[in-house]
Amino acid sequence: MNFCPDCGHAVDHRIPEDDNRLRYVCSQCATVHYQNPRLITGTLPVAPDGRVLLCCRNIEPRKDYWTLPGGFMENGETTLAGALRETYEEARVSAINPRLLSVISLPAYDQVHLFYLVDMPDFSFATTPESHTVQLFSRDEIPWDRLAFRTVEHTLKHYLQQASSTTNPSVLNDHIRL
Amino acid sequence: MNFCPDCGHAVDHRIPEDDNRLRYVCSQCATVHYQNPRLITGTLPVAPDGRVLLCCRNIEPRKDYWTLPGGFMENGETTLAGALRETYEEARVSAINPRLLSVISLPAYDQVHLFYLVDMPDFSFATTPESHTVQLFSRDEIPWDRLAFRTVEHTLKHYLQQASSTTNPSVLNDHIRL
Ligand SMILES: [Zn+2]
Ligand SMILES: [Zn+2]
CATH class of the missing domain: 3.90.79.10 (Nucleoside Triphosphate Pyrophosphohydrolase)
Incomplete structure (x- = not known):
């Protein structure tokens, strides 16, 4: 994932606050895009x-x-x-x-x-x-x-x-x- | 989903060829973005x-x-x-x-x-x-x-x-x- 599916801005790959795993997080709207089995x-x-x-x-x-x-x-x-x-x-x-x-x-x-x-x-x-x-x-x-x-x-x-x-x-x- | 997570272009919501369900399909790179339970x-x-x-x-x-x-x-x-x-x-x-x-x-x-x-x-x-x-x-x-x-x-x-x-x-x- 490179871009936010919601707003189209670039995503970061980082560990959000209150989490312990790398997630894709939108640099603009801050949505965390979880990926699951x-x-x-x-x-x-x-x-x-x-x-x-x-x-x-x-x-x-x-x-x-x-x-x-x-x-x-x-x-x-x-x-x-x-x-x-x-x-x-x-x-x-x-x-x-x-x-x-x-x-x-x-x-x-x-x-x-x-x-x-x-x-x-x-x-x-x-x-x-x-x-x-x-x-x-x-x-x-x-x-x-x-x-x-x-x-x-x-x-x-x-x-x-x-x-x-x-x-x-x-x-x-x-x-x-x- | 509004934008392609891969390339950032707008997605269409349409039934791809050889499919029978509405999917999010990138208007630019043509990737089909499946969504599953x-x-x-x-x-x-x-x-x-x-x-x-x-x-x-x-x-x-x-x-x-x-x-x-x-x-x-x-x-x-x-x-x-x-x-x-x-x-x-x-x-x-x-x-x-x-x-x-x-x-x-x-x-x-x-x-x-x-x-x-x-x-x-x-x-x-x-x-x-x-x-x-x-x-x-x-x-x-x-x-x-x-x-x-x-x-x-x-x-x-x-x-x-x-x-x-x-x-x-x-x-x-x-x-x-x-
Ligand atoms: Zn976003
Ligand atoms: Zn695309």
């Missing part, structure tokens, strides 16, 4: 036959690697609404029965990734501009060496390690230091 | 005798109302680190044994509140610039009509509704529409 929300969709759905990314970063559907949470929505929206946008899946599955911090990227375990009501899914391939994988078929993100890997492993009943999955809360 | 992280501290710790706010908003210690997650930290930091900053409690307890979206405020159940190793706590009173409450003493935020109320109720064993509490995932 962003939330990525997504789902782990399970088909009626127990296979899980993955998307092969059609966009950078990590183009051509496999991921769970997900993306940046938007203002005005809930974590769940964001996760379901991304699932439809990336794989055309209308997911049901959402259960919180993982909350993983990525402090090096100023991000928190949050995934829901969801059911697919049927075998409907499709490619999208963001996913050039969408495919179901059995437990033994998951392309572990071609996954796009470590939060996807951790979330998949956490799901697969659970007892057969995942009606109420335990919630993985962890972080990844890179 | 912010995370508030905090704790529900339990003393060795089972009482819970609440802080009476010394600052606006909701000055003189009771809250769980918490605040905005900072860049570069994990949800847990943020929650423990805020617990010390607001109540001088060095919490242990954290377990994720609630994740509650507030879409009207573009916020997500995330609380951990934590243990206090002893009865050490103190007032701070943010909390003019810090006090332990038994289950029957909680000042329900003087709580600062509805996410605090929901998190406390979720905790108190659990079975006596809270070694692995269930995680409340909900939202509040205002």
Whole structure:
């Protein structure tokens, strides 16, 4: 940040009074412009036959690697609404029965990734501009060496390690230091 | 947002190509400035005798109302680190044994509140610039009509509704529409 989004004057990078961190502070209007981590929300969709759905990314970063559907949470929505929206946008899946599955911090990227375990009501899914391939994988078929993100890997492993009943999955809360 | 934080020129409020939402887009450098929900992280501290710790706010908003210690997650930290930091900053409690307890979206405020159940190793706590009173409450003493935020109320109720064993509490995932 170089300029104040409110008034357009230059910002200083300094520790404000009554604070202990470097902030961007406007040299003109004195507004402190805080910067905070962003939330990525997504789902782990399970088909009626127990296979899980993955998307092969059609966009950078990590183009051509496999991921769970997900993306940046938007203002005005809930974590769940964001996760379901991304699932439809990336794989055309209308997911049901959402259960919180993982909350993983990525402090090096100023991000928190949050995934829901969801059911697919049927075998409907499709490619999208963001996913050039969408495919179901059995437990033994998951392309572990071609996954796009470590939060996807951790979330998949956490799901697969659970007892057969995942009606109420335990919630993985962890972080990844890179 | 009126001006581009990068180059200082005026921003437009319009839907970019390949998008479906209004964004702030720089009229000069074309950068899209996304705005996303912010995370508030905090704790529900339990003393060795089972009482819970609440802080009476010394600052606006909701000055003189009771809250769980918490605040905005900072860049570069994990949800847990943020929650423990805020617990010390607001109540001088060095919490242990954290377990994720609630994740509650507030879409009207573009916020997500995330609380951990934590243990206090002893009865050490103190007032701070943010909390003019810090006090332990038994289950029957909680000042329900003087709580600062509805996410605090929901998190406390979720905790108190659990079975006596809270070694692995269930995680409340909900939202509040205002
Ligand atoms: Zn300014
Ligand atoms: Zn610009």
